[in-house]
Amino acid sequence: MEQFDVFVIGSGIAGQTVAEKCVNGNLKVAIADKREFGGTCANRGCDPKKVMLGFIEVLQRAKNLEGKGITDLPKLKWQNIQKFKKNFTDNVPASTEKKLRELNIKLYHQSPKFIDESTLLVEGKTISFKKAVIATGYEPTRLSFKGAEYTMTSDNFLDLKKLPKSMVFIGAGYVGMEFANIASAMGVLVTVIDKSDRPLKAFDKDLVNDLVISCESRGINFIFNANIESIEKLKKNLRITYTKNGKERRLKSRTVFNTAGRVPAIAELDLENANVDFNENGVITNEYLQSKSNRSIYSCGDVSDKGLPLTPLSGLQGYIVGDNIISDNSKSIKLPVVPSVVFTHPNIASVGLSEEEAKRRYKNVVVEHKNLKDWFNATHINSPKYACKIISNKRTDKILGAHILSETAAEIINIFVMAINQKMTVYDIKQTIFTYPSWGYDTKSMV
Ligand SMILES: Cc1cc2nc3c(=O)[nH]c(=O)nc-3n(C[C@H](O)[C@H](O)[C@H](O)COP(=O)(O)OP(=O)(O)OC[C@H]3O[C@@H](n4cnc5c(N)ncnc54)[C@H](O)[C@@H]3O)c2cc1C
Numbered sequence: 055m056e057q058f059d060v061f062v063i064g065s066g067i068a069g070q071t072v073a074e075k076c077v078n079g080n081l082k083v084a085i086a087d088k089r090e091f092g093g094t095c096a097n098r099g100c101d102p103k104k105v106m107l108g109f110i111e112v113l114q115r116a117k118n119l120e121g122k123g124i125t126d127l128p129k130l131k132w133q134n135i136q137k138f139k140k141n142f143t144d145n146v147p148a149s150t151e152k153k154l155r156e157l158n159i160k161l162y163h164q165s166p167k168f169i170d171e172s173t174l175l176v177e178g179k180t181i182s183f184k185k186a187v188i189a190t191g192y193e194p195t196r197l198s199f200k201g202a203e204y205t206m207t208s209d210n211f212l213d214l215k216k217l218p219k220s221m222v223f224i225g226a227g228y229v230g231m232e233f234a235n236i237a238s239a240m241g242v243l244v245t246v247i248d249k250s251d252r253p254l255k256a257f258d259k260d261l262v263n264d265l266v267i268s269c270e271s272r273g274i275n276f277i278f279n280a281n282i283e284s285i286e287k288l289k290k291n292l293r294i295t296y297t298k299n300g301k302e303r304r305l306k307s308r309t310v311f312n313t314a315g316r317v318p319a320i321a322e323l324d325l326e327n328a329n330v331d332f333n334e335n336g337v338i339t340n341e342y343l344q345s346k347s348n349r350s351i352y353s354c355g356d357v358s359d360k361g362l363p364l365t366p367l368s369g370l371q372g373y374i375v376g377d378n379i380i381s382d383n384s385k386s387i388k389l390p391v392v393p394s395v396v397f398t399h400p401n402i403a404s405v406g407l408s409e410e411e412a413k414r415r416y417k418n419v420v421v422e423h424k425n426l427k428d429w430f431n432a433t434h435i436n437s438p439k440y441a442c443k444i445i446s447n448k449r450t451d452k453i454l455g456a457h458i459l460s461e462t463a464a465e466i467i468n469i470f471v472m473a474i475n476q477k478m479t480v481y482d483i484k485q486t487i488f489t490y491p492s493w494g495y496d497t498k499s500m501v
């Protein structure tokens with residue numbers, strides 16, 4: 055039986071970080087992945103999506119200024135965009151494997167299954183471990199209505215060789231909203247269906263409302279409060295049957311994507327054999343990211359039950375687990391303020407408390423909800439949407455939350471992340487000199 059000090063399952067940002075830390079701490083380490091090495095973000099998530107968005111942004115910018123100096127809009131070619139995207143993704147698995155091998159980490163290419171609390175089976179070999187790390191991330195949720203097998207996932211979207219005429223996205227969350235915006239900009243007829251009454255539940259209601267209006271003005275069709283009953287295959291199309299307000303309705307589309315959420319990827323691991331408890335949020339962990347029920351097993355990244363499933367937090371958790379394995383639980387996780395952005399057009403970004411949370415927690419809060427579409431930054435590029443909601447504590451003047459809808463929200467939100475982390479006040483921001491003219495400069499007036 056082969057023995058390892060640390061056996062890591064999952065080679066995304068969380069798993070890689072732990073494996074590297076542990077091997078640098080002179081431990082004997084193995085890592086297993088059932089798919090291509092490198093994880094979701096680099097292979098089939100954030101990075102390839104952002105490469106595609108680069109093209110969409112150019113087009114949208116040009117559209118806003120059409121007739122104001124721009125006469126011909128750029129033409130986007132999906133096949134070439136795909137080719138360019140591959141420059142960023144094709145090499146990820148091989149380069150990740152090379153890096154890990156050079157560090158002397160043993161690689162396995164299959165899902166391990168736990169046999170008991172300190173043994174697992176992978177590639178036909180029984181392996182004993184002192185510590186194991188579950189870093190398997192999220193996977194698309196399974197839809198249970200009739201015909202769900204006709205739906206495709208975000209992986210399929212990012213790899214489409216040709217764009218179909220029409221697309222339906224089931225789920226108006228991060229993935230559904232981002233991909234609906236990409237597809238619509240490329241000329242696809244897009245419908246987004248959600249069971250809930252609005253998209254992006256974690257984001258500010260007023261700004262999301264503005265975003266929906268903006269998406270609709272560009273031709274994206276939304277259906278909310280809808281319950282999908284079935285999907286049938288017709289000759290060319292798929293027929294989606296759903297109920298809304300008690301009435302049955304139908305819709306045809308060439309393709310349907312399951313963007314109804316992602317769930318912890320733990321089904322294949324036989325966690326029960328290892329006495330690892332889990333729930334719908336993932337592996338149940340303590341403050342050291344150790345399984346509460348089996349202290350020799352840790353979990354980090356999306357699949358742990360701590361915090362938002364986002365790349366920066368997964369990386370941070372990887373560091374913490376690595377440190378805890380090497381130096382006997384030296385670090386507990388203190389969840390920092392985590393910003394989040396949805397790369398729609400315009401972006402919607404958020405950090406800190408929502409208006410509702412702030413009002414619940416503090417007696418007197420100041421809510422600066424502003425429509426900024428007449429500000430120079432929006433008008434000089436003829437951008438139709440620019441808004442913010444900045445929340446501060448009236449007594450202490452400290453910034454509590456920031457919510458921004460703008461073409462540059464993904465960047466500008468970082469100023470507010472620093473402000474909240476450094477406990478800055480409205481006065482501090484107003485006193486800061488920023489470059490002019492710039493989007494950063496606007497933060498002084500936003501607060
Ligand atoms: C389309 C899309 C876009 C996204 N965009 C963003 C973004 O813009 N910004 C952002 O912060 N986050 C984004 N995310 C989320 C981000 O990708 C994740 O938060 C991040 O990848 C999590 O890292 P991780 O290491 O925890 O898991 P992952 O990167 O998912 O890695 C887990 C690894 O475990 C492997 N695995 C799973 N099950 C098993 C098993 N049983 N056995 C062996 N291996 C297994 C998987 O194959 C995978 O390689 C996006 C996600 C998607 C799907």
Ligand SMILES: NC(=O)c1ccc[n+]([C@@H]2O[C@H](COP(=O)([O-])OP(=O)(O)OC[C@H]3O[C@@H](n4cnc5c(N)ncnc54)[C@H](O)[C@@H]3O)[C@@H](O)[C@H]2O)c1
Pocket residue numbers: 197224225226227228229230232247248249250252253254255280281282313314315316362363364394395396397
């Ligand atoms: N920009 C980013 O940072 C980014 C991008 C993509 C994904 N992610 C991460 O991935 C996670 C998952 O994103 P996601 O978009 O897959 O999920 P999500 O949880 O953000 O959204 C899922 C949506 O599907 C709806 N839904 C669920 N079941 C449905 C059904 N049967 N019919 C109709 N609608 C249904 C929900 O109401 C919800 O609006 C996010 O929480 C995020 O952390 C981040």
